Amino acid sequence: MLRVEIDSGLIRDNYALLCSKTTSRIMAVVKADAYGHGLEEAARCLYSAGARRFGVGSVQEGARLRDCLDQPFIYSLLGPVTPEDYQLLYQREIIPFIHSWEQLKALKEVACRDSRVIPVTLKLETGMNRLGFRPADILHLLEFWEQCQGLKLHMLASHLSLADNVRGRQEVLRQLEIYEKCCQAMQARGHEFERSLANSAAILAHPETHLDCVRPGISLYGDNPFENTPWASKGQGLAQAMQVRAPVLAVHDLKKGGGVSYGLCFTAPRDMRIAIIGCGYADNYFRGLSNRGWMFFQGQRLPVLGRVCMQLSVVDATRVEDIAPGCGVYALGGYGSQAVSAREMAGWLNSISYEVFCSLGNNPRQWTRTG
Numbered sequence: 095m096l097r098v099e100i101d102s103g104l105i106r107d108n109y110a111l112l113c114s115k116t117t118s119r120i121m122a123v124v125k126a127d128a129y130g131h132g133l134e135e136a137a138r139c140l141y142s143a144g145a146r147r148f149g150v151g152s153v154q155e156g157a158r159l160r161d162c163l164d165q166p167f168i169y170s171l172l173g174p175v176t177p178e179d180y181q182l183l184y185q186r187e188i189i190p191f192i193h194s195w196e197q198l199k200a201l202k203e204v205a206c207r208d209s210r211v212i213p214v215t216l217k218l219e220t221g222m223n224r225l226g227f228r229p230a231d232i233l234h235l236l237e238f239w240e241q242c243q244g245l246k247l248h249m250l251a252s253h254l255s256l257a258d259n260v261r262g263r264q265e266v267l268r269q270l271e272i273y274e275k276c277c278q279a280m281q282a283r284g285h286e287f288e289r290s291l292a293n294s295a296a297i298l299a300h301p302e303t304h305l306d307c308v309r310p311g312i313s314l315y316g317d318n319p320f321e322n323t324p325w326a327s328k329g330q331g332l333a334q335a336m337q338v339r340a341p342v343l344a345v346h347d348l349k350k351g352g353g354v355s356y357g358l359c360f361t362a363p364r365d366m367r368i369a370i371i372g373c374g375y376a377d378n379y380f381r382g383l384s385n386r387g388w389m390f391f392q393g394q395r396l397p398v399l400g401r402v403c404m405q406l407s408v409v410d411a412t413r414v415e416d417i418a419p420g421c422g423v424y425a426l427g428g429y430g431s432q433a434v435s436a437r438e439m440a441g442w443l444n445s446i447s448y449e450v451f452c453s454l455g456n457n458p459r460q461w462t463r464t465g
């Protein structure tokens with residue numbers, strides 16, 4: 095019963111703010127259904143703000159984007175996974191991020207068979223120990239590339255592990271150094287390509303990582319990676335585009351000593367008034383918010399009382415006058431100083447804003463425009 099409201103004006107403003115922070119090209123990251131905001135809507139909105147490069151999560155997402163935008167660059171950040179992906183990516187002109195020899199060889203076969211030249215982004219492993227070619231592979235990569243037809247090296251990319259940590263700068267610079275050495279080795283042998291390293295946090299805090307192309311994701315949707323840290327001002331002006339509303343189903347009194355919801359994990363310390371809200375863990379309003387979360391109603395914070403159920407939650411409505419069945423409360427968002435940010439909710443859950451957006455974004459969405 096949750097309703098997700100997304101303000102396209104704020105996404106455009108966030109994009110403009112990021113443009114003002116860098117002179118590099120910008121690849122707007124819209125993977126995972128634009129972090130739960132809706133792939134097509136978010137991409138159209140960013141396109142109208144000037145974005146011409148998009149990073150998607152899969153070749154399938156890339157194909158969807160190809161159908162709705164006029165001539166963008168589309169990068170599949172996860173590259174091809176299934177055999178069908180290899181066909182699809184060159185049919186739909188999606189530039190894959192490639193992390194393994196198997197992918198590279200399979201792609202070369204497709205290119206040679208159809209006498210095509212397929213542009214490729216190579217993903218380098220510089221410290222995450224996740225996906226990518228290792229710096230020790232660089233000579234081997236050079237050899238491959240020098241006798242390779244059919245594949246064109248478009249970009250060398252890597253990903254930072256600690257860019258959003260105010261104590262992570264040394265590691266960012268260490269990764270940058272490893273990355274640049276690899277780039278220089280390729281360049282020294284005459285290869286030309288773009289360099290790309292920075293995610294949102296690095297755009298805001300580590301300008302030396304901007305290189306040729308930056309890849310903002312979470313900041314487009316308004317999350318400040320440095321909220322509540324000494325670097326908070328670096329993300330000042332970003333505005334959360336997603337709000338989530340839930341209906342008030344009932345309001346009633348709870349006598350001192352009365353318990354609430356399964357397990358009676360909350361007991362009223364005094365006479366109270368409570369509101370029953372139509373949202374629960376089936377709507378990805380996490381059960382971990384039981385006795386921890388807060389909702390927003392008319393400028394005030396209402397604490398979640400007791401366990402979050404499958405489709406219902408309970409909040410303390412003692413201090414708000416006008417709350418009644420038919421009203422909506424904000425499970426996420428709101429306005430003014432008491433609004434609930436994704437990052438704050440993530441803190442209550444021992445999670446991150448990314449997961450909050452991706453999860454709550456699975457509910458029915460409505461795009462609006464205030465700005």
Ligand SMILES: *Cc1c(COP(=O)(O)O)cnc(C)c1O
Pocket residue numbers: 123125171253292293294295309310311312313
């Ligand atoms: C998700 C992703 C990004 C965007 O990261 P944010 O922290 O959301 O800005 C950039 N690059 C790659 C490769 C990614 O997978």
